[in-house]
Amino acid sequence: MRWKWLGVGWGFAGALVVAMPHVDAAGVSDRLTIRNDSAGPYYTPSTWTWPAGQTVKLTIVSHDDGASPLKDRSPETRVLGTVHRQEWVDGKPVGRVAGGRISHTLTIPGLRVNLPIPAARTGGTVTVVAWVRVSHPGTYAWYCEAPCGTGARGDGGPMATPGLMQGVLHVAEN
């Protein structure tokens, strides 16, 4: 019988780990969209502002169903800098995304934040949700670190153009 109770205990611990962080009604939320059209892939908006010292619920909806694979050992396959070091991909909590499935990343080096964004289902969307807290006001550059651009290395075009696959996060005094 002891083992049975042990199993229940582990099940309960597991449920706690995957529970979405509680964000009250006054919580801050923000939404980014990734599109891919004749201009190539881009985030919109590419510049936005968060309040310092608050946990922001960030939702990224990607309409891009193409992969820009990273190697599995690449650090950008891992979720970093978020609550629980997790992101929710279509409602499922994950700590990393397989390199071959990655379409883009939202990488903010100055905050050690990295969100891998998997490719959407063909013709569909994928939704990535994460909670991020930034303590200090400032201006932080963000980049996509997946090779989603043009050229042999995928680092041209949108990858080299501010406002498409790179931009700025302002964190304002609250």
Ligand SMILES: [Cu+2]
């Ligand atoms: Cu990208």
